[in-house]
Structures are given as structure tokens and as C-alpha cells.
Amino acid sequence: MVFSSTDHVQHILWGHPKGRDIIENTYEIVDEYLRKFLASLPEDATIIVMSDHGAGAINGIVYLYNWLAKEGYLRRGQLNLQGALFRKFKDYLRRTLSTRSRKWVRAALSRLRNGLGEAETASSIEWNQTKAYSFGTYDNIYINLMGRNPSGIVKPQDYNGLCEKISIKLLGLVDPKTGDKMVECVYRKEELCSGPYTEQAPDLVVQWRDYTYFTMKGIDKGEADFGDDLKVTASEFPYTGTHRLEGIFICKGPHVRRKHQVRASIMDVAPTALHILGEAVPSGMDGRVLHELFEEGLFQTPTGGDEIPEKKVPIETKEVSPLSEEEETSIRERLKSLGYLD
């Protein structure tokens, strides 16, 4: 069972005069649902309550795409026809749809919408003069690497040096409002990921100081690299709050030690849930069973779970249009019928 209202309410009401009361009230409503749900379960059920992150204030917005352009790593180009089409279609949706139907479109066409955003970005870049790029949210930077990216220009022998240079520049960023340092750490993909999908991860991931900054593309913000405009496409209200690393983890059940505190990683939840169900934990699964939660000897979990097969994953590149031919044709038709295209 997933409750997402606690997330949304903190995104849009953090720091508002009435925010605290409304956020608390949201938790009370969720608690009431939870009470009803728990009442319907057998008494000896083991229950885990967890969140995948915490929440806190946003201090500012960083437009990573624009910052990379300003620092000379990314070259803006003219939107090509495809990019112009995507932008027009997006603008059309934004202008003509009511809030309610925008929500519907958002849900129904989420893949298409993401595709539109990425295709618009991708088509706005001069790839043969771009060393690094970013699609906005999630603090990710990709290197335009020769041999990996379709129009890669960074030679493999220059990859490490470039990552290092960009990281140093990011670590030196200061908040224009306060003069404080903004970046805690810049990770390389190998520091955060392991396994067959690592190659698909962003080359650099920025960890903002205290997680108080929010990254956006800012492709429509001229050349600004910082901003206060906290409007994101996921919400009709501006964002004042964003995620924090620490979440909650609560476990209750007949074999669970009472009032015992553990320090858990989010990756420990799945193996622990398997353990509670008496299932073996697959050997390739990250995280660990939180054995210290349980009274000793009550669970005999089979050991030596199945190996998760290592498969070679084809690397998705972001430069090609993520839309199928069919989707593109339907956008063209749509724009034609609206008089945007001849």
C-alpha cells in the first residue's frame, strides 16, 4: 500500500504559513487509513511502514543544462524540426488544456511527455560541440563519450580528466543569494552503482549541500543558471520543498523485538521482507536482512537464494528520438489539424 499525499503536500506547502498544520493533518488522515487497513489484518501479521525519503526546504533552483552551456561544455543549437514540433505540441497542451485534463494527459501520456521533454532537449544541442549534457531533474550529468554516445566527441582517454574538471567546478559553486557553497559531493557512477546496469547510469551525480537545491533543465530560462522559479511540470503548484536522504522504517510483528532501534538502508527493506516471508534472498540482491530486528531463532530462512542472472543490457542512448514513428506521426497529424503545420 502506497500513500503519496505526504510527499506531494510537503513539496508544495513546506515553509508556508499554514504548511505545518496542513502537513500534520495529511499525516493524520493517512494514519486513519492505515488504522483501518491494519484492523483488517490478522493479529500476527508482520508490518513494515517505510518511506523512501524525507522532506525539507528548497533553497534554490539550479539549471544544470544552462550551467554546462555557460561553462562551455554544452553548445546550444537551433531546435531542429523535430524539436520544434515537440515544443509546439507541449506549448499547445499547456495552453489549451484545463488543469484537470492536463492531469489526465499527464497520466495517460507520461511516456510521451517524458519523450517530448527529452527529445526537445536532445534536439536543442549541437552534439558535435558538446562534451557534457544534462536533462534536468535528478542532478545528473552525462558525458558525450566517443564510442558510446552516437555523436560522442570526448575521447575515452579524456573521460576521467573531464569528469574531474566538471566536478571541481561544481564543488566551487556558490549560492548567489548567500555566498555559501552549494555542492557537498559529486559522485562518479561507479561510486553509486554496481552490476550490469551501471553503464546506463549518469556519469556524474551532484549531491547538493543538505539536499536543499533542486535541479531543472532551464532550457526555457534563457541563459540563467540559477533561479527561484520552483514550478515543475509534475505539479500545478510551485514547489517549496524537496526530498531529503533520511526516511523512516518501522517494523512490528510477533517476532519483532520491541522498542529496538536499527539503522537501516532502503536497500535492506526487500531482503528483510523476503526473510519475514520465509523466502531465500537472491544472492545478487543488494542490501541485507536486518537480523537484529527479530527475536533470535524464530525465522529459519533458507540460505543460498537463486542467482539473479547477469544479463548484458543494451545501453540506451538519449540522443535519438524516444518517440516511435507512430507517436511522431500522431503528433504531426495533431499539429497539422491545429494549423501549426502545412
Ligand SMILES: [Zn+2]
Ligand atoms: Zn516527491
